[in-house]
Amino acid sequence: MRNDQNELYYFVLNHVQECVIRYDVQGCISYCNDRVFELTGYTEKELIGSYVGELFKNTFEIIDGHIQLVKMYENMENIETDLYRKNMTCFPVEINIASTVCSYGEEVYVCTAVDMTRYKESIRKVEETKIQMQESMKARDAFVANVTHELRTPVNGIKGHAELLMEQEEDFQKSSYVRMILDCCTTMEGIINNILDFSKLEAGKFQLDEKPFSFYALMSKLEKMFTMLTVRKGLRFMMNMAQEIPDALIGDELRLTQILNNLVSNAVKFTEQGYVGVEITLNQRIDDEVELFIMVVDTGIGLSPEDKDKLFKSFSQVDASITRKYGGTGLGLSITKELVNMMRGKVWADGEKGKGSSFSFTVRLKLQDTPEANSNDANLRAWMTTNKLNKIAGEQDLMYEFGSDINKRELKKYFEKLSISMDMDSWQKAENFATTLKQLMKGGSKELQRAVFKMEMAIRKSDCDKAKDNIAKVKEMLLSQLGKEGFEI
Amino acid sequence: MRILIAEDDFASRRVILKFLSVYGECDVTVDGMEAIDAFQMALDENEPYDLICLDIMMPIMDGYQSLKNIREIEEERNIPEDKKVKVIMTTALNEEKNVKKAYELGCTDYLAKPIDMDKLKEILVKLGLI
Numbered sequence: 001m002r003n004d005q006n007e008l009y010y011f012v013l014n015h016v017q018e019c020v021i022r023y024d025v026q027g028c029i030s031y032c033n034d035r036v037f038e039l040t041g042y043t044e045k046e047l048i049g050s051y052v053g054e055l056f057k058n059t060f061e062i063i064d065g066h067i068q069l070v071k072m073y074e075n076m077e078n079i080e081t082d083l084y085r086k087n088m089t090c091f092p093v094e095i096n097i098a099s100t101v102c103s104y105g106e107e108v109y110v111c112t113a114v115d116m117t118r119y120k121e122s123i124r125k126v127e128e129t130k131i132q133m134q135e136s137m138k139a140r141d142a143f144v145a146n147v148t149h150e151l152r153t154p155v156n157g158i159k160g161h162a163e164l165l166m167e168q169e170e171d172f173q174k175s176s177y178v179r180m181i182l183d184c185c186t187t188m189e190g191i192i193n194n195i196l197d198f199s200k201l202e203a204g205k206f207q208l209d210e211k212p213f214s215f216y217a218l219m220s221k222l223e224k225m226f227t228m229l230t231v232r233k234g235l236r237f238m239m240n241m242a243q244e245i246p247d248a249l250i251g252d253e254l255r256l257t258q259i260l261n262n263l264v265s266n267a268v269k270f271t272e273q274g275y276v277g278v279e280i281t282l283n284q285r286i287d288d289e290v291e292l293f294i295m296v297v298d299t300g301i302g303l304s305p306e307d308k309d310k311l312f313k314s315f316s317q318v319d320a321s322i323t324r325k326y327g328g329t330g331l332g333l334s335i336t337k338e339l340v341n342m343m344r345g346k347v348w349a350d351g352e353k354g355k356g357s358s359f360s361f362t363v364r365l366k367l368q369d370t371p372e373a374n375s376n377d378a379n380l381r382a383w384m385t386t387n388k389l390n391k392i393a394g395e396q397d398l399m400y401e402f403g404s405d406i407n408k409r410e411l412k413k414y415f416e417k418l419s420i421s422m423d424m425d426s427w428q429k430a431e432n433f434a435t436t437l438k439q440l441m442k443g444g445s446k447e448l449q450r451a452v453f454k455m456e457m458a459i460r461k462s463d464c465d466k467a468k469d470n471i472a473k474v475k476e477m478l479l480s481q482l483g484k485e486g487f488e489i
Numbered sequence: 490m491r492i493l494i495a496e497d498d499f500a501s502r503r504v505i506l507k508f509l510s511v512y513g514e515c516d517v518t519v520d521g522m523e524a525i526d527a528f529q530m531a532l533d534e535n536e537p538y539d540l541i542c543l544d545i546m547m548p549i550m551d552g553y554q555s556l557k558n559i560r561e562i563e564e565e566r567n568i569p570e571d572k573k574v575k576v577i578m579t580t581a582l583n584e585e586k587n588v589k590k591a592y593e594l595g596c597t598d599y600l601a602k603p604i605d606m607d608k609l610k611e612i613l614v615k616l617g618l619i
Contacts, residue, residue, distance in 0.1 A: 180500050428499055450530060457527065460517035461506060 019083065019093070019113040024106065027052045027060055027067040039115065041086040052111065056081050056095065067109070069097070083113055092116040144199040148192050155192065159185040172425065194331045201338045208252040208342055212368045215249045219280070222257060226264050226278070233268055233432050234417060236275035244282045246290060248368035255339050256363065260294070262332045263359045267298035273399070273410075273436045274299025274356070288367050291345070297358040303351040311349055312337045336361075402443025408487050411440050415475070415489050418459075427462045434459045441478070448477045490514070490618060491531065493541045495524035495555065496579065497548055501602070505542060505579065508606055512619050513539070521550030525558050528574070532566065538574050540618055543596070545580040545587070552578060553594055560595040575616050579604055 013020055014034040022031040032047050040047075040055065052067070053060045059081045061070050073079045079097075082090040093113040101107050162181045169175040200206040223239045230237035260278070267276040276298045283291040303311075312333050340347045343363040351357025399410050418433040434456045441452050455470035475489050490513030496502040497519050509515050516531075516538075518524045524543065531537050541559070545552035556576055563573050575597040580587070583601035591599055598612050613619045 180503065184500050431499075453523070453526060453530070457516045457518065460502070460519070461510075461515060 017114060019111075019115075021052060021055065021111045021113070023052045023067070023109050023111070025066055025109075027062060029055075030108075039085070039091075040083065046086070055084055056093075056111075056113075057084055057090075059095075080116070083115075092120050141199050141203045144195060148196040148199070151192050152189070155185055155188050159189075176425070194335060197335050198331045201335065206338070206342070208255060210250055210252055210366070212248065212250050213253045214247055215245060215365075216247050218253055218257070222260060225261075226276070229264065229268055230276050232429065233271075234414070234429070234436060235268065235271055235273065238275060238277040240277070240279045242281040245280065245292065246367060248370065249290065250366040250368055251343065251363070255343075259336050259339050259361065259363075260296070262336045263296040263361075266332065266359070267296050267300060267357075270357070271298045271300030272432075272439060283362055288369070289364050290367060291362055291364050293360065293362050295358055295360040297356065299356040301357075302353045302355045303349060303357045304353045308349050308351075312347070400439065400442065402441065403482050407440060408482065411437065411478070412487075412489050414440065415471070418471070422459070422464060422467060427459070430459050430467075431456075437474075441474075444478075444481060448474070448481065451477055490539045491536060492516070493518065493524060493527055493531070493538045495519070495521065495541065495547065495552065496544045497546075498544075501544075501604075505604065505609075508609065509542070512613065520547045521552055521555030523549075524555050525550075525562075528559055529562060532562070537572075540613075540616075541574055541576045542579045543576055545578060545582050545591070552580065553590060556591065556594045556596055575618065577609075577612060 016033070016035065019036040019039060020031075020033040021029060021036060023029045029047055029050055029052055032044065036042070036047065036055075037044065047055075059070060059073065059079070060067055062068070069079070073081070079095045081093060081095060083093045084090045092115075094116050095111055095113045097109060097111050099107060099109045159182065162178050162185065166175060166178045166182065169178055197206070219239070219241060223237075226239070227237045264276060264278065276296070279295045279297070281293045283293045285291075337347050340361045340363060343365070345362040345364060347359065347361035349357060349359050399406050401407055414433050414437050418430055418437065421427075421429040421433060438449075438452050438456055441448060444452075451470065451474045455467065455474050458467040458470045478489065479487070492509050492513045492515045494502065494505055494509065494515055495518045496505060502517060502519075506515055506517060516527055518527050521543075524541065528538060528541070543552045543556060547555075556578075559574065559576065576595070577598045577600055578591045578596045579600050579602065581602040588599050597616065600609060600612065610619075
């Protein structure tokens with residue numbers, strides 16, 4: 001019975017993953033399991049009676065005739081060392097040592113060792129991959145930075161010469177072509193700058209250039225810029241600012257402009273009619289800092305819940321779907337988000353499909369430390385618009401209700417705008433007005449809509465005579481459908 | 490010849506319109522949905538288009554979907570093979586999979602942007618349109 005048990009124990013011992021070695025207080029080996037022979041190439045004869053330190057070099061030492069782990073391994077739970085083969089090559093192992101006093105009074109040690117070769121190998125591979133990845137990221141960043149710089153040069157050349165041409169060209173048709181080239185250059189420059197900013201932000205190389213500036217001077221400059229931007233598309237622009245906001249602040253003027261510009265241009269892009277508004281309020285004042293809350297609202301296409309999640313991710317617009325829902329590189333908003341984060345703020349989007357959207361963000365700016373800076377100069381704020389944004393909200397729905405008074409008023413207005421822009425030969429504007437008119441007449445009969453579509457196509461061709469014919473037809477149909485009373489177009 | 494151009498970018502639209510106006514009567518649409526509307530309208534009025542230049546990346550409906558619908562409408566109306574409209578895809582997407590997909594959906598030819606006007610002319614000759 002006892003012998004059976006022993007046999008079983010040895011069988012188990014010889015078939016475990018670990019090497020099992022028993023030795024005495026002087027390190028003299030008295031037993032090894034088969035695994036040791038298998039892995040080291042030694043025979044039983046060679047190992048029994050030899051010193052355990054021959055197998056694990058630089059691991060043990062004998063002090064006062066007593067075997068101990070070298071200082072480096074003292075008190076360590078998992079000891080990582082090497083196991084040496086007969087041919088003096090070695091492989092990494094993790095060892096564990098237990099000691100006990102036998103019934104006959106002798107102290108014995110049992111060392112178990114696990115082969116770590118494969119584990120080490122995979123760790124090394126992971127690290128290698130990590131390094132490779134970092135290197136390729138670096139290479140990519142360098143490439144992007146390089147390419148964008150290289151792209152700028154030819155654009156600069158095109159733009160410069162187009163400007164020269166523009167100055168010399170007197171023929172209206174030709175100069176309008178040149179203007180088109182210049183517009184395309186501006187778009188291209190914008191895209192290149194965005195990619196460059198994005199690659200810098202990604203690489204963490206981006207730094208804000210914080211300097212004292214006049215907040216109100218900046219805002220009035222922006223107001224002019226945004227008004228131009230919106231009016232060009234036939235939209236209204238409004239800016240509202242809380243009077244408590246101090247004027248003398250410290251921050252990165254250029255990047256603040258970039259954030260606002262991104263949001264406002266987006267709003268303009270997605271709004272066919274109505275208005276774009278900017279509202280700025282003071283959130284809080286902490287010590288020498290102010291937190292501003294800035295909201296950009298529009299009456300455009302709005303956002304679906306899925307859009308909201310995707311918006312601020314980079315490249316989210318150039319995702320799998322080919323349909324160009326939003327145009328552009330999809331970098332604008334992710335850059336905006338990064339910039340806002342750098343100004344210790346947050347950005348978020350709100351809105352409903354078809355009911356306009358609003359983008360809000362907060363930024364923290366330092367106050368300038370001068371006595372004048374803190375005085376409240378009323379003149380500075382005199383330019384402020386008196387319009388309240390919410391007053392006009394809600395008009396949007398009525399505008400589209402075919403035949404309503406507001407709808408009629410808008411129709412009249414846009415027909416006027418259309419004919420003026422046609423007279424002035426600004427066809428891009430005319431196209432926008434025609435699109436707005438199409439939307440205003442969405443509720444009309446099928447015949448009317450077809451006529452409007454034909455009118456729109458004629459305008460896109462800049463075919464003045466045909467467009468005028470078509471406009472006349474549309475007007476005639478409109479009058480017969482909506483009645484002539486109080487409605488002159 | 491009646492030509493329909495579907496292209497959302499103002500500048501590209503101008504260029505191709507200017508070029509094609511020499512060869513025929515052009516109509517212009519700015520998205521895939523409009524292109525289908527215009528196509529259907531022309532059929533209804535018995536003045537079908539001979540050629541459509543179709544961009545792929547467009548708002549509201551992309552060129553693939555638009556092409557698919559156009560071919561479906563032709564099926565529905567039993568338009569004979571030789572009377573079917575010639576569709577040239579004009580797009581910045583020039584990867585093989587894009588080209589393949591367009592041909593599978595039934596385009597007649599494929600022209601990658603930036604558009605080489607000489608090539609476009611070649612295609613027009615090849616298709617027997619000019």
